[in-house]
Amino acid sequence: MIQIAGIPALVGTYDNYIWVLYDTSKRKAWVFDPGESAPVIDYLEAHKLHLEGILITHRHFDHVDGIPGLKQTYPDAIVYGPVKTQNPLIEKRLQEGDEIKLSDELSFKVLDTPGHTEDHISYYNEHALFCADTLFTGGCGRLLGGTPQEFAESLIKLRNLPDHLDFYCAHEYTEDNLRFAAYVDENNAALKKRIENLDIHYPQIHNGQVSTLGLEKETNPFLRFDQQPIKDKLKSQGSDDSAEMLFATLREWKDRIDQGLESID
Numbered sequence: 001m002i003q004i005a006g007i008p009a010l011v012g013t014y015d016n017y018i019w020v021l022y023d024t025s026k027r028k029a030w031v032f033d034p035g036e037s038a039p040v041i042d043y044l045e046a047h048k049l050h051l052e053g054i055l056i057t058h059r060h061f062d063h064v065d066g067i068p069g070l071k072q073t074y075p076d077a078i079v080y081g082p083v084k085t086q087n088p089l090i091e092k093r094l095q096e097g098d099e100i101k102l103s104d105e106l107s108f109k110v111l112d113t114p115g116h117t118e119d120h121i122s123y124y125n126e127h128a129l130f131c132a133d134t135l136f137t138g139g140c141g142r143l144l145g146g147t148p149q150e151f152a153e154s155l156i157k158l159r160n161l162p163d164h165l166d167f168y169c170a171h172e173y174t175e176d177n178l179r180f181a182a183y184v185d186e187n188n189a190a191l192k193k194r195i196e197n198l199d200i201h202y203p204q205i206h207n208g209q210v211s212t213l214g215l216e217k218e219t220n221p222f223l224r225f226d227q228q229p230i231k232d233k234l235k236s237q238g239s240d241d242s243a244e245m246l247f248a249t250l251r252e253w254k255d256r257i258d259q260g261l262e263s264i265d
């Protein structure tokens with residue numbers, strides 16, 4: 001049986017999760033987006049696991065800087081990553097439509113999800129979605145290389161995946177994201193309930209999923225920008241009806257608040 005744990009990394013600066021997937025009976029493990037190597041090696045050694053593979057979603061340092069350290073300790077671990085990522089450490093290059101079989105029990109399909117960056121991919125199977133900096137719990141990544149149109153299309157692509165998928169993103173920004181979500185979607189009952197029941201223990205190891213895709217569809221404004229009442233608010237800020245403009249307007253709104261140019265309180 002595959003188990004999943006989120007190892008906190010770059011705590012206090014970027015607050016990443018490095019997701020480790022492991023099979024205790026076979027002592028095998030795979031890791032997503034290692035921004036650091038030391039906490040991953042500590043975890044693998046403590047659980048007597050051997051690293052089989054490293055899966056990368058995009059080029060940013062907080063997702064790849066742990067690769068050299070991991071390869072030094074586990075030289076036979078295969079590094080998977082996007083076709084578009086300019087990183088010579090990537091050995092198997094992936095794009096939408098590809099499928100990777102990591103073991104008898106573990107395989108992933110690949111989706112191109114550009115927007116946060118131009119090279120971003122996401123991985124999913126019948127149980128789980130790993131979408132790194134495309135979609136967060138309650139929020140989404142910033143525009144750092146892709147276009148608003150690409151980002152909107154990527155989010156709609158993720159929204160079309162099944163509700164039951166366990167949801168894994170690469171940063172712990174839930175509280176900040178849900179504060180903004182409540183600001184733009186204040187009458188959303190599912191969102192209110194989510195905020196009341198919020199139970200985050202970062203920077204402890206997180207066992208299991210952080211959310212489900214279904215909960216994100218109900219409560220995350222970045223999957224709801226083309227739905228009421230958020231759509232009306234975005235149009236009153238000058239957006240037209242296009243997904244591209246609605247997304248761009250919502251993302252700019254969150255950026256203004258993050259930069260202190262507008263206050264939520």
Ligand SMILES: [Zn+2]
Pocket residue numbers: 058060116133141
């Ligand atoms: Zn990133």
